[in-house]
Amino acid sequence: MSKAGLRADFSNRRAQMTREFRENAAEQLVKRLSESPFAISGETVGAYVPVGSEPGSVRFLDILAELGATVLLPVVPDGDPAPLNWVAYDPSSSLERRRWGLLEPAGGPLGVDAIDIASVIFVPALAVDAAGVRLGRGAGYYDRTIHRTAAELVAVVYDHEVVDELPGDPHDIPMGWALTPGGGFRRLG
Ligand SMILES: Nc1nc2c(c(=O)[nH]1)N(C=O)[C@@H](CNc1ccc(C(=O)N[C@@H](CCC(=O)O)C(=O)O)cc1)CN2
Numbered sequence: 001m002s003k004a005g006l007r008a009d010f011s012n013r014r015a016q017m018t019r020e021f022r023e024n025a026a027e028q029l030v031k032r033l034s035e036s037p038f039a040i041s042g043e044t045v046g047a048y049v050p051v052g053s054e055p056g057s058v059r060f061l062d063i064l065a066e067l068g069a070t071v072l073l074p075v076v077p078d079g080d081p082a083p084l085n086w087v088a089y090d091p092s093s094s095l096e097r098r099r100w101g102l103l104e105p106a107g108g109p110l111g112v113d114a115i116d117i118a119s120v121i122f123v124p125a126l127a128v129d130a131a132g133v134r135l136g137r138g139a140g141y142y143d144r145t146i147h148r149t150a151a152e153l154v155a156v157v158y159d160h161e162v163v164d165e166l167p168g169d170p171h172d173i174p175m176g177w178a179l180t181p182g183g184g185f186r187r188l189g
């Protein structure tokens with residue numbers, strides 16, 4: 001199946017999840033952080049603010065910060081897809097509704113290079129396969145952003161979204177890990 005067809009299928013399935021299912025999953029993901037195979041305390045960690053039925057929560061970001069991480073959140077640049085910009089997450093400051101319904105922090109962006117010092121990046125995905133191929137939303141923001149990073153790349157997905165094989169493109173950056181509510185951190189590749 002084409003990437004577009006797969007995107008539609010995984011998105012539809014997410015749209016059918018109940019609120020209770022999503023909230024349970026979000027709480028499980030928070031608990032999984034205590035099992036992280038990498039250090040969080042003292043590290044710079046990339047993460048994202050989930051919108052709609054994306055897995056995760058603002059609480060997940062708060063716990064990362066409580067565990068001692070500096071949390072960077074992506075900001076979509078104006079215009080055509082280009083590398084993501086980054087803002088440090090401050091639990092006490094507000095998130096603003098932006099393009100495509102995304103929630104982004106209000107603070108001043110640190111620049112596209114800010115993510116270079118991250119040791120772990122939690123990456124939003126619709127699905128990921130056993131080799132680490134990630135299915136994103138199809139604008140290519142993350143592939144343009146993480147191609148030079150040495151960070152551990154963790155695709156955050158629901159359990160049924162870790163699949164045997166997805167169609168890959170040469171520009172796709174492989175994920176090293178999947179994080180799911182039921183399975184925790186799983187190595188890929
Ligand atoms: N929570 C969250 N933040 C994120 C991402 C994400 O997947 N989740 N991104 C992950 O990359 C980046 C944003 N990427 C996005 C790419 C496409 C669309 C989107 O809805 N596109 C429309 C097309 C709209 C149009 O062209 O006017 C669509 O697909 O229907 C949204 C976000 C950065 N921040």
Ligand SMILES: Nc1ncnc2c1ncn2[C@@H]1O[C@H](COP(=O)(O)OP(=O)(O)OP(=O)(O)O)[C@@H](O)[C@H]1O
Pocket residue numbers: 003081134135136137138139140141142143144147169171172
């Ligand atoms: N490093 C890159 N340089 C230039 N173009 C790129 C790069 N990575 C991806 N693209 C382009 O971006 C578009 C979307 O790519 P792809 O389908 O892999 O998106 P995605 O990873 O699913 O999306 P996202 O990262 O926004 O969640 C494609 O047209 C692709 O050619």
